Amino acid sequence: MADVTLEGILYALSDPVRLEIVRRLTAEGCPLNCQSAAPQNMAKSSVSHHYQILREAGLIRSERRGVEVVNSPRCDELGKRFPGLMKAILTSAETVAKRGK
Amino acid sequence: MADVTLEGILYALSDPVRLEIVRRLTAEGCPLNCQSAAPQNMAKSSVSHHYQILREAGLIRSERRGVEVVNSPRCDELGKRFPGLMKAILTSAETVAKRGK
């Protein structure tokens, strides 16, 4: 968590796929496995790649639970480091999502 | 301004160079020309490229003034479309900048 940077966060969220993943993870109350928060038609390898970037950026935490890996957002810790940042981005993302693309 | 998207904004700001440019533009009260807000050692073509992306993302407005092009942030309009977004990002950027690195 020490080497979490603003550029890293913005870079990770600059990809529509990754932004949508984080949006879904935060919208749900409980952790989701990798594929349930990712686009349906995307290759598994691409999904895995995106999750790796999100992990390295410090945006999510992943944990193996049985046969699947469940992911949770790290909004609390991020909120301490960059107050209001995730909230603003996710609020905007929600607005866009509700606006219907 | 109609086709300004959240992904476009985040993408534009995901590059450290572009984030720094926008940060300087907003920190200054008056518009700056292209090179005064960009890194010193960067090629002109690269600088121009970044400004183009910032313009297309709707983050800045450029206007030719004599021999130079001056740039201003479009925080007001962006604030209406995505409330709190730019403020949060720029606050974080300022924090990082003041933190020394």
Add this chain to the structure above:
DNA sequence: GCGATAGTTCAAGTCTATCGAACTATTGAA
């Protein structure tokens, strides 16, 4: 018009996203 300054455009080289295929890890059942 000439030169100088400030940006833009263009083509080429280098680094990232995407995909399919092969691989690993875990579970549950025979």
Add this chain to the structure above:
DNA sequence: TTCAATAGTTCGATAGACTTGAACTATCGC
């Protein structure tokens, strides 16, 4: 324990973005 199924990861390879130098355009002052 062995087998099959499920969920992710890793690996090459291919198509797109960042950087740069060179050439080009636009504006100003002389």
